[in-house]
Amino acid sequence: MDIWIYLVRVGMLLSMLILLMFLIYWMFSHLIILFVFVLFVVFFSIITWK
Structure with a gap:
């Protein structure tokens, strides 16, 4: 049971990290365009x- 809670927490952390990286990549690409x-x-x- 504790392993499942740990896995869920790690999965949520990984998904948040991936979302943050995607957001930073999106901002960076739009920053280059800007x-x-x-x-x-x-x-x-x-x-x-002149």
Whole structure:
């Protein structure tokens, strides 16, 4: 019985860790897209400003 409770706790911890890693990966990928977009906007504004 104690082994099952331990397994359930480990499973919940692993699922939370996987969810956290997926969330960090999603934020990081969108951060790269956002960074490229901001860089493009800055580059475009510099070209049009001159």
